[in-house]
Amino acid sequence: MLSGVNGLHELRWNPLIRQWIIVAAHRAVRPWRLTDKERVSCPFCPGAPELKDLASWDVVVLPNKYPALVPHPGSPAQYGSPLYVSREARGVSEVIVETPMHEGDFHTLTLSHVSKVMKVFKEEFEKLSRLEYIEYVALFRNKGREIGVSLSHPHSQVYALPFIPPRVASELESFKEYYGKHGRCLICDVVSHEQAVRERTVYENEGFMIILPYYAMWPYELHVYPKKHVKAISELSEEDLKLLADAIRVATATYSRLLKKDAPYIMVMHNHPSKGDYHYHFHIEFYQPYRDPEKLKYAAGIEWGYWVFTYDGVPEERVKELRKACDEILEVIGDTFGKCA
Numbered sequence: 001m002l003s004g005v006n007g008l009h010e011l012r013w014n015p016l017i018r019q020w021i022i023v024a025a026h027r028a029v030r031p032w033r034l035t036d037k038e039r040v041s042c043p044f045c046p047g048a049p050e051l052k053d054l055a056s057w058d059v060v061v062l063p064n065k066y067p068a069l070v071p072h073p074g075s076p077a078q079y080g081s082p083l084y085v086s087r088e089a090r091g092v093s094e095v096i097v098e099t100p101m102h103e104g105d106f107h108t109l110t111l112s113h114v115s116k117v118m119k120v121f122k123e124e125f126e127k128l129s130r131l132e133y134i135e136y137v138a139l140f141r142n143k144g145r146e147i148g149v150s151l152s153h154p155h156s157q158v159y160a161l162p163f164i165p166p167r168v169a170s171e172l173e174s175f176k177e178y179y180g181k182h183g184r185c186l187i188c189d190v191v192s193h194e195q196a197v198r199e200r201t202v203y204e205n206e207g208f209m210i211i212l213p214y215y216a217m218w219p220y221e222l223h224v225y226p227k228k229h230v231k232a233i234s235e236l237s238e239e240d241l242k243l244l245a246d247a248i249r250v251a252t253a254t255y256s257r258l259l260k261k262d263a264p265y266i267m268v269m270h271n272h273p274s275k276g277d278y279h280y281h282f283h284i285e286f287y288q289p290y291r292d293p294e295k296l297k298y299a300a301g302i303e304w305g306y307w308v309f310t311y312d313g314v315p316e317e318r319v320k321e322l323r324k325a326c327d328e329i330l331e332v333i334g335d336t337f338g339k340c341a
């Protein structure tokens with residue numbers, strides 16, 4: 001029998017699909033979609049108890065109040081069967097609060113401010129990667145009610161994991177196989193091809209490209225690829241971070257103009273694992289849940305049950321909509337370095 005179920009905190013191995021599942025019972029009681037009246041209690045706004053010791057700030061890193069992983073977890077229950085394997089949920093869960101303002105997005109912040117956010121991402125990646133029990137640092141951002149976000153105050157999250165997540169593990173195998181066959185980096189070749197054909201490019205500056213990939217799963221999925229070969233955000237210079245901030249501001253502004261609303265999305269940074277040496281190329285992926293301004297694209301049986309995505313439309317047609325939206329926002333957001341395709 002399980003004791004202290006409400007405090008249950010462990011990793012459980014799924015033997016069917018060979019991956020770890022984080023079990024964190026306490027997260028069921030975290031805050032959920034504050035109303036206007038309840039915003040006075042927002043934990044990320046200036047004056048909140050979590051921030052009471054800070055006189056002023058523009059970007060701040062906080063420990064997650066409802067962590068999925070913790071540095072010193074209790075020992076997990078053992079079930080005495082090879083079918084049911086568990087281990088410590090040992091890691092770090094953080095929140096990066098990107099601005100004191102309760103509402104907004106990257107493109108409503110200045111380029112200088114978003115550059116600071118990218119610098120904090122880099123610093124947290126480097127700091128957490130040095131922990132001996134961390135194998136991967138996942139930096140991501142959930143935005144919007146459609147995604148299921150519990151707090152609307154602009155923030156990103158960091159999960160420092162004691163294992164390499166399966167999505168990244170699959171990418172590592174693909175990079176290794178491609179390099180073995182061609183002697184080149186997979187994403188470096190994608191960048192070169194997209195620069196040559198210009199079929200799916202949305203925006204480009206000196207350091208980064210935004211494309212709707214040939215192999216997109218979500219209708220308006222966007223990938224941000226560095227033009228130079230870097231394995232992780234830790235390899236980006238201060239100027240690189242500014243160019244990355246520029247690309248991210250353009251991506252989020254393009255979504256908002258396309259949908260004519262405060263657009264929801266998931267943003268995930270794919271970095272090299274914290275340990276080891278692999279063929280890899282740092283990149284960022286944006287998943288956008290709408291298939292047109294009024295209709296959501298729901299992941300259903302074929303996607304959830306079999307991990308087979310069906311693309312609604314054709315990427316080479318949908319990219320035209322994104323390019324038009326990109327053109328319309330460049331002068332509006334200002335401080336941009338590149339141009340739309």
